[in-house]
Amino acid sequence: MRYVDEFRDHALAKRLAATIAAEVDPGRDYRLMEFCGGHTHAIFRYGVQQLMPPRLRFVHGPGCPVCVLPMARIDQAITLTERHGVTLCTYGDLMRVPGGDRRTLFQARAEGADVRMVYSTQDALRIAREQPGREVVFFAIGFETTTPPTAVALEQARAEGLANFSVFCNHVLTPPALAAILADGARIDAILGPSHVSTLIGTAPYAFVPEQHRLPLVIAGFEPLDVMQSTLMLVRQINAGTARVENQYRRAVSESGNRKAQALMARVFRVRERFAWRGLGEIAESALELAPEFAAFDAERRFPVECAPAREPRGCECPAILRGEKRPTECRLFGTGCTPAHPLGACMVSSEGACAAYWSYGRTRDRAAAG
Numbered sequence: 001m002r003y004v005d006e007f008r009d010h011a012l013a014k015r016l017a018a019t020i021a022a023e024v025d026p027g028r029d030y031r032l033m034e035f036c037g038g039h040t041h042a043i044f045r046y047g048v049q050q051l052m053p054p055r056l057r058f059v060h061g062p063g064c065p066v067c068v069l070p071m072a073r074i075d076q077a078i079t080l081t082e083r084h085g086v087t088l089c090t091y092g093d094l095m096r097v098p099g100g101d102r103r104t105l106f107q108a109r110a111e112g113a114d115v116r117m118v119y120s121t122q123d124a125l126r127i128a129r130e131q132p133g134r135e136v137v138f139f140a141i142g143f144e145t146t147t148p149p150t151a152v153a154l155e156q157a158r159a160e161g162l163a164n165f166s167v168f169c170n171h172v173l174t175p176p177a178l179a180a181i182l183a184d185g186a187r188i189d190a191i192l193g194p195s196h197v198s199t200l201i202g203t204a205p206y207a208f209v210p211e212q213h214r215l216p217l218v219i220a221g222f223e224p225l226d227v228m229q230s231t232l233m234l235v236r237q238i239n240a241g242t243a244r245v246e247n248q249y250r251r252a253v254s255e256s257g258n259r260k261a262q263a264l265m266a267r268v269f270r271v272r273e274r275f276a277w278r279g280l281g282e283i284a285e286s287a288l289e290l291a292p293e294f295a296a297f298d299a300e301r302r303f304p305v306e307c308a309p310a311r312e313p314r315g316c317e318c319p320a321i322l323r324g325e326k327r328p329t330e331c332r333l334f335g336t337g338c339t340p341a342h343p344l345g346a347c348m349v350s351s352e353g354a355c356a357a358y359w360s361y362g363r364t365r366d367r368a369a370a371g
């Protein structure tokens with residue numbers, strides 16, 4: 001297949017659904033965790049869950065970068081711009097996530113802080129070049145996929161001697177988070193592995209999943225037929241009692257990944273000893289910070305700010321949802337106290353968040369499936 005429409009072909013989807021239904025053992029459950037928020041979005045947008053047999057369920061994982069960012073880091077960003085008077089550049093989703101005292105970057109901006117929404121690291125660099133009298137901080141978040149643009153910006157800033165540019169680094173790593181969920185005893189039978197992240201890191205870092213946890217993992221593309229084909233591959237592994245890493249997304253992912261991007265990451269970042277994830281707690285060696293060579297561009301060193309860990313809003317089930325233990329509709333605030341217009345938790349803000357995906361596509365379908 002060459003064009004995206006072909007990966008959404010209705011007739012092929014029906015054939016794949018029939019094959020899955022025929023191969024699923026009606027006497028057992030199949031709980032497949034999709035790690036990545038992009039898959040959660042695709043599953044709801046295209047109604048993939050409704051095409052599955054009743055005992056096959058997708059369990060949503062923590063792979064939404066906005067959702068796993070602890071509230072204390074939002075508080076830190078707000079304090080950083082208010083106390084130090086810096087221009088804080090960030091992506092749109094992040095501006096709407098409430099911090100510990102329910103304040104958002106949008107509110108901080110309304111109250112006078114210089115917070116700018118940008119579409120790329122290059123926008124932040126441009127602002128720093130155009131306003132040499134201002135300190136410009138880029139609020140960097142995301143899994144491995146989004147690290148190369150941050151790394152490129154840092155190398156550019158260093159090459160240009162752009163002394164008023166720095167990065168508040170919150171990049172996180174997929175394999176340690178997956179390891180933490182599995183070590184915690186997640187009740188799942190198999191994993192749909194991330195696609196974009198895997199283009200960068202390759203398939204090799206997932207070897208621990210079958211080796212240590214005896215679970216099958218299939219790297220899956222983002223289109224509905226990708227998800228369905230990957231599901232079939234997982235069903236076949238579960239039925240055969242095998243556990244290995246397979247790669248459905250071969251058109252973009254190799255075993256070793258993108259070596260050039262990995263070398264870039266290794267030059268610019270180093271692994272933090274620990275990082276506190278929202279919903280998953282502290283995980284060793286699960287996030288990145290700037291390498292010592294880039295200390296001059298490290299906002300955490302230049303503008304030190306400490307913020308106490310924040311408590312989740314009362315009643316918000318984000319932590320359980322991020323661990324795959326609950327579904328959004330099991331949160332009593334879903335659709336009442338918490339909606340995309342007035343989100344309480346991060347899972348309702350980001351388009352990759354499970355609550356936002358349920359709200360946009362899954363509410364009625366889920367009720368129909370349950371009923």
Ligand code: SF4
Pocket residue numbers: 315316317318321328331332333334335338339343344345346347348349355
């Ligand atoms: S619906 Fe809102 S309050 Fe409930 S878990 Fe999702 S984000 Fe949290």
